[in-house]
Amino acid sequence: MTNTEGADSKAKLEEFASDIVSDISAGKNPKFTATARTRSNITYDAKKGYLSLGNAKEERSFLNVAQSKRFMQTIAIAAKCHKFVEENLHTTIRGLYYQLKYSLGEDVDENIFNEQAESNPLIEDLEVSLNMRREDLNLNANRKGVLSGNVKIIDTFGNEKLEIDASKMGRSGWAIPSDVDNDIKFVDVKAKYVLVVEKDALWQRLNEDGFWRKENIILISPQGQAARGTRRLIRKLADMGLPVYVFNDGDAWGWYIYWTIKTGSMNLAYIGSDIATPEAKFIGVTMSDIEHYDFLKNMTMKASEVDLKRAQEMLAYPWINRHKEWVEELKKVLVTKKKLEQDTLQGPRLTFVDDYIRDKIKRGEFLP
């Protein structure tokens, strides 16, 4: 998929509609196709390094009793998105749902949709079939994540072009939006690498130390699991040639966040190439860190049942067990039944975390 702006979105939606109109005019059964998002069509390709969809297609046609309603619903969604793009206004899939609910008015007994769970998969149908992301259709997803460092953001706000300097955002950082493609640019990227820090607390620690300035890097926190916008931004920064290092807790949740950034996820396999960053490396914390930093011995926590179960599961994933370093790390957790949090690195002194990152990058000691 490519970076599309409003004009492209409008054209693509109109092409989608005109194909259907042509079918109808020609007396044919109107239909469209979408790549299947079924589990069986999700593949991990070692060469690509991320989860994506295979070649299986699904057809949605109007003259099919099982599909007729869904077909009509998808057309209604496309029409709404076309309007949003024309108006140059954004909403969410929930806002879209209420517009559809409103459309038929109070006198019609049948709603287009009775609940949002019905409309969500159809939006994905549309994304896949148009080869666009919902952000390109003016639908914002949940946003989360923050950034500071040597990069400027050129954001378009109404008729204004704003220049936001991510090195001048102080304690707050720049809040990463849902859409980092349309009407927004990242310029003057002078950084050496991107450091992604799971916890906002650790991001704040490194930010306060001016770590991004001293090391000339871009410092990102997804603030937990990475939202679509943050994943997409990490991918874009990698496309600019920046190495990506991820610094997380050494536990089930930290590993999961890392692998989601690196290989994408089942749910979003349909936009895998846009949001996965297979080049990413795991900087820590790891159980092996104890060998270099003696004090960590005293800082471990008991691994929870969830951590152990997750470690076991991860050993079965082909995209993980192909890396012997990960197999070793996970086995260490399973044998010792211990884990480490990234916060432990504040133990000796608050700025120790800075040294740890520098040190590991210098030694080139990452998990793949």
Place this chain on the structure above:
Amino acid sequence: MTNTEGADSKAKLEEFASDIVSDISAGKNPKFTATARTRSNITYDAKKGYLSLGNAKEERSFLNVAQSKRFMQTIAIAAKCHKFVEENLHTTIRGLYYQLKYSLGEDVDENIFNEQAESNPLIEDLEVSLNMRREDLNLNANRKGVLSGNVKIIDTFGNEKLEIDASKMGRSGWAIPSDVDNDIKFVDVKAKYVLVVEKDALWQRLNEDGFWRKENIILISPQGQAARGTRRLIRKLADMGLPVYVFNDGDAWGWYIYWTIKTGSMNLAYIGSDIATPEAKFIGVTMSDIEHYDFLKNMTMKASEVDLKRAQEMLAYPWINRHKEWVEELKKVLVTKKKLEQDTLQGPRLTFVDDYIRDKIKRGEFLP
């Protein structure tokens, strides 16, 4: 409590320590007192309009078998905070916990703390007994929330004074930090009022419309339940004379978020005066909105068990049932078993939400 800067924090911590040293030198049992944070000492004062602590005090002394360990732990926490303030570095209560864990080193079998649940209440002890907030002790709390509008933020970052213009933050807004008091100022506040919007999605909608510019307001989203920093900032803006309107879902969660902003919460009653904004008004959405906006009739959702239970509970709170408007609203929910989301206001068209806010403010139609 007053806005304290680093120098004050240091002085207060040193006074706290020197009192204890004096006790010891004089051969007395070292002790300090803290206002009791027990449920029975939490009061709602209708004149103040928020939850705060009563006059009951608790003494913590060293020569008391039940208190000796906690006393020692609190002193250790105070010493660490003193160091953080001196270094001019911040961490979280989790970072503090790991510093305490580290302190005794690997050769001592006994940790100062075995888990963080032990240290958290002692930090509150210290806040109460010093009459300071943890943010003044260089301990950051979780942050969440975003702001745009006609206000400038003067943030101190290392040796730099940064001026961040909240009217130039584009689609992202300015991320509200944990500490909005120390080394940070809010200047050029030219706004007419503050609008607090529960859901980030609706904040983004209004932000995109330039609603804050057109109406000359400050637009805040707590992004769900308001964090300490966001509550404190709302209080500070009210102190500058700005009216505060809250725009939430008309359900259990939306009501809870409103009342937490307005009257504070049980957990944070010890800093009630710093974070509660009794002047706040509830702009909507309400079940009464259906009378003015006919289309909303078709937009209601079934109230969940949680919503109904919460409505019932709220009717028993003296700070709620003193307002007949709230009693009426809650009874409407209980009778109809329906509720409304703020997203519904995007039904007729995306910008309808702007008109709704203007309209309700013009009519002065709020719940107290």
